[in-house]
Amino acid sequence: MLVIIEGSDFSGKSTVSAALASKLRQHQVAVDVRPVMLVRGPIEKLVDHIQEHPSIPAFVRAAAFNLACVVDAFAFRKRRGLVTIQESCPLRVQTHNLLRGRTWCARILGKALRHGTQPDIAVFLQCSFEERRRRWRASNSTDVRDEVRFMHEETLNRSLDHTLQTLALDHGFRLISSEHTAANALAEELFEEIISKRTQQ
Numbered sequence: 001m002l003v004i005i006e007g008s009d010f011s012g013k014s015t016v017s018a019a020l021a022s023k024l025r026q027h028q029v030a031v032d033v034r035p036v037m038l039v040r041g042p043i044e045k046l047v048d049h050i051q052e053h054p055s056i057p058a059f060v061r062a063a064a065f066n067l068a069c070v071v072d073a074f075a076f077r078k079r080r081g082l083v084t085i086q087e088s089c090p091l092r093v094q095t096h097n098l099l100r101g102r103t104w105c106a107r108i109l110g111k112a113l114r115h116g117t118q119p120d121i122a123v124f125l126q127c128s129f130e131e132r133r134r135r136w137r138a139s140n141s142t143d144v145r146d147e148v149r150f151m152h153e154e155t156l157n158r159s160l161d162h163t164l165q166t167l168a169l170d171h172g173f174r175l176i177s178s179e180h181t182a183a184n185a186l187a188e189e190l191f192e193e194i195i196s197k198r199t200q201q
């Protein structure tokens with residue numbers, strides 16, 4: 001089973017994913033949390049390297065992320081009895097494709113997302129820009145990119161948020177609010193849905 005938890009930065013993806021994984025393990029359900037890539041191997045290592053080196057040129061980063069997402073869409077195979085949780089990636093890459101005018105990348109990745117492996121459960125965590133900025137400040141993050149997102153490029157990032165949510169809806173994601181709902185409560189909701197689907201399979 002594939003579960004995708006999407007959302008903007010500091011919307012709670014990692015926290016909810018961790019809480020859900022813990023809940024599943026408590027009930028002896030095998031789970032694999034994948035923060036970015038679904039498929040392990042050379043491409044995953046390439047993506048990790050690019051994330052660790054933000055000075056890499058934008059066009060190289062874009063090419064690598066798009067390639068990785070296309071590979072993910074077609075190479076990933078669900079394993080019986082295993083719940084794979086992916087926190088993010090393909091829709092975020094597609095959001096940047098659309099906003100930065102990468103037409104061909106958007107077309108290719110769009111087809112991959114439509115025809116590749118589909119999630120059994122897909123949710124988008126809704127959380128306002130203001131609340132996410134508050135969480136960033138409280139986190140004491142030292143990532144310079146976070147400071148740029150929340151302090152210097154607010155207009156751009158509001159556009160990114162809107163486009164990402166629109167894409168999520170277009171791909172059948174269910175919107176759930178993470179603004180005032182505790183991560184454990186959201187994880188409990190997703191846990192019940194997973195168990196229900198596993199029972200039906």
